[in-house]
Amino acid sequence: DAKTTQPPSMDCAEGRAANLPCNHSTISGNEYVYWYRQIHSQGPQYIIHGLKNNETNEMASLIITEDRKSSTLILPHATLRDTAVYYCIVRPWGGNNDMRFGAGTRLTVKP
């Protein structure tokens, strides 16, 4: 039962902003939106998470719509090393809950 919907693939030019969308129309009030990425066959890497406010860290920004039914991950200046599969995951707050990975979006950053 997929809780998020992401486009299977996207391209982005190096140096430009990469905007990765995610739909989570059935999100519950206690669920957060998490973003991870996986570069080739490496372990998934945590990027950012949020509840309802926009969030920013050194890697990315997360924009969550007011109704919380969708979000966008923004990589402000994509580099070739940002080429990866990006996963949007909704998950209740708390350490006991596993991350349920979908197919994600394969982002290819092109020179």
Place this chain on the structure above:
Amino acid sequence: EPEVTQTPSHQVTQMGQEVILRCVPISNHLYFYWYRQILGQKVEFLVSFYNNEISEKSEIFDDQFSVERPDGSNFTLKIRSTKLEDSAMYFCASSGVSGTGKYYEQYFGPGTRLTVT
């Protein structure tokens, strides 16, 4: 920056053999997880572990699998009798908790590639 480590990076074993995959979670973390990823497929949750016991497991985590935290630093996944379909990348993850309950994101290790022949 603290990180999750896993050994070995690659394990080759024959069908029917027992394997133990090892993980050292981030030192102040309290929740530990194992995931697997079959080549070309999505990352799948196997089991979570907290306070020295399994807190949740998926349907994949059958009687062939077991987990253990034998000491204060290691977290292991044992597969008792490996099958060809157990060939996959196995990722360990850990998450912590602060006084504010803030830090619940999971941090993943680099994985162990298990090849069953």
